[in-house]
Amino acid sequence: MFSCFRKSLFGSLVVGALASVSLSAAFTAPALADTASFVRSLWPDAQRAGVRQQIFEAAFSGYAPIPKVTELTKSQPEFTQTVQQYVDKRVTAAQAAKGSAMRQEWAQTLGRVQQTYGVQPEVVLAIWGMETNYGGYMGGNNTIHALATLTQNNYRTEFFRSELITALKILNEGHIAPKSMTGSWAGAMGHTQFMPSSFMRYAIDFNGDGRKDIWNSIPDALGSTGNYLKSFGWRPGETWGYEVRLPQNFDFARARDMNKASISTWRQMGITRVSGRDFPRAGDEARLYMPAGARGPAFLLLPNFEVIKRYNNSDSYALAVGHLADRIIGGGAFATAWPQGDFALTKAQRAEVQTLLNRRGFDVGSPDGVVGPKTRAAIMAFQTRAGLLPDGHVSGTLLEALRR
Secondary structure, eight states: OHHHHHHHHHHHHHHHHHHOHHHHTTOOHHHHHHHHHHHHHHHHHHHHTTOOHHHHHHHHTTOOOOHHHHHHHHOOOOOOOOHHHHHHHHOOHHHHHHHHHHHHHTHHHHHHHHHHHOOOHHHHHHHHHHHHTTTTOOOOEEHHHHHHHHHHTTSSHHHHHHHHHHHHHHHHTTSSOGGGOEEOTTSOBTTTTBOHHHHHHHOOOSSOSSSOOTTTOHHHHHHHHHHHHHHTTOOTTOOSEEEEEOOTTOOHHHHHHHOEEEHHHHHHTTOEETTSOOOSOTTOEEEEEOEEEETSOEEEEOHHHHHHTTTSOOHHHHHHHHHHHHHHTTOOSOSSOOOSSOOOOOHHHHHHHHHHHHHTTOOOOSOOSOOOHHHHHHHHHHHHHTTSOOOOOOSHHHHHHHHO
16 A cells, blocks of 8 residues: 555655746756655654544645745844844734734633633733734745755754644644645744644644634634643733833842842832832742843843743743733833834854953953853943943943944
């Protein structure tokens, strides 16, 4: 049976590739043979995972490596946005208004999500808005073909091969048809962009139709997001953090050494909420976050902030989600304005900061563009000597000061 299967699969690959005029010049006969061999090599793992031959063949029907996906693996730009640029681009009045409208439209579903998983509706909505603009764009790539392209190109092979086999298992379970399984170039799927492995662990059938359909069922997608956040320790009834105000002569060095501390400890250091209200729980552990240094907004981040980061391990992302959630329920812009004229640094520019600090007698070791505790301490020492606020913030403003 398997020899016949191999022949039929190779035939479908050839027909699929040659049917695409835009790709015909890119794939020669040897390349097609390599692709067929690659797909055949996946079958033993898929079969061991319980994937049926019919599903496997349907999933790879017409498969050829996707040039756009290949290009993206080779040309990922270095991330050089400031946190302000990241947040301002994603948290707008229009996005908040759309989230508020979705809150009304899906109030019953969101209420069930909160009752079941303890996650506030605005948080689930903010993730939905951040990930796909509330379902406006969920990615147009065939998930199997995108993951196969990444695997065939040896791009993080172990990870993406595992995700590919898992995606085949999702098809085998009947949650979605092969041609309807679409997502991002890297395999994130559905309204709230689950990778296949996350789907298998956290996706749920929230509407009770027997399928976990995060592509077409908004209840399934929102319920799955609530389940995901709860699984990583979401604390019901608590927020993600507070915008705060620092006192004059704040001890930045001590704050950086502390990392996390109780709210009561931060209060003893003079930190207050910008709203003027008291903190509801003095015993909460929090960390101080100054994304633009001492001249910009400052925040005390609570445990739920770290849970949001399990969705995307980025402080910028979690801040945007938290801020959008607040805006959806009527909150305003940050009380403290972002500083003007600052810019993010590339790795080469961070290495230049280290080089210039060394030249001024602040030892940071060999410049490598990675800002660790030693570099941070040197920055604060330079800022103190230069009469600047010693907040340790690494930015374009700091680089310009060192260049003078």
